[in-house]
Amino acid sequence: MPDSPVLYVLNGPNLNLLGTREPAIYGSATLADAENVAKAAAGGLAVVFRQTNHEGQLIDWIHEAGREAAGLVLNPAAYGHTSVALLDALKSLSIPIVECHLSNPLARESFRHQSYVSPVATGIVSGFGVNSYDLAVRAAVTLIRERAAA
Numbered sequence: 072m073p074d075s076p077v078l079y080v081l082n083g084p085n086l087n088l089l090g091t092r093e094p095a096i097y098g099s100a101t102l103a104d105a106e107n108v109a110k111a112a113a114g115g116l117a118v119v120f121r122q123t124n125h126e127g128q129l130i131d132w133i134h135e136a137g138r139e140a141a142g143l144v145l146n147p148a149a150y151g152h153t154s155v156a157l158l159d160a161l162k163s164l165s166i167p168i169v170e171c172h173l174s175n176p177l178a179r180e181s182f183r184h185q186s187y188v189s190p191v192a193t194g195i196v197s198g199f200g201v202n203s204y205d206l207a208v209r210a211a212v213t214l215i216r217e218r219a220a221a
């Protein structure tokens with residue numbers, strides 16, 4: 072980990088479309104808005120904010136977070152419901168992981184009730200639209216600071 076702690080905020084497939092469709096489910100904010108919310112919530116901690124539509128890229132970034140980051144906020148999008156590879160990558164981390172969703176998957180279709188991320192997450196924030204990023208980042212920063220003080 073670098074001397075100054077860095078928080079990674081990683082986003083999975085289709086989240087680049089945020090704000091363009093399905094506003095009733097995801098709100099009208101864009102991913103750029105989510106990035107601004109995340110950075111504003113980080114209390115001065117450096118934030119690396121990224122999105123990909125590719126599972127292998129997401130896994131490479133999770134490995135990178137394991138080397139470079141003090142904490143991870145992850146919106147895995149649909150890969151959270153499907154990807155054992157994501158679970159395996161996350162299992163290799165020893166930093167706090169906060170799972171983050173705009174919607175509340177448990178209030179939606181049953182195929183969204185399964186999460187391969189939740190068993191290895193320190194905690195989960197879901198259902199608050201773009202404000203989920205505010206809450207998730209604040210939680211991650213608190214966990215990072217608690218660890219640094221321990």
Ligand code: CA2
Nearest residue numbers: 085086088089092148149172173174183
């Ligand atoms: O609520 C969330 O943040 C989700 O992770 C979003 C995923 C969904 O598969 C999860 O069940 C819950 C979908 C991301 C797709 O985002 C779009 C946004 C606007 C328009 C189209 C897709």
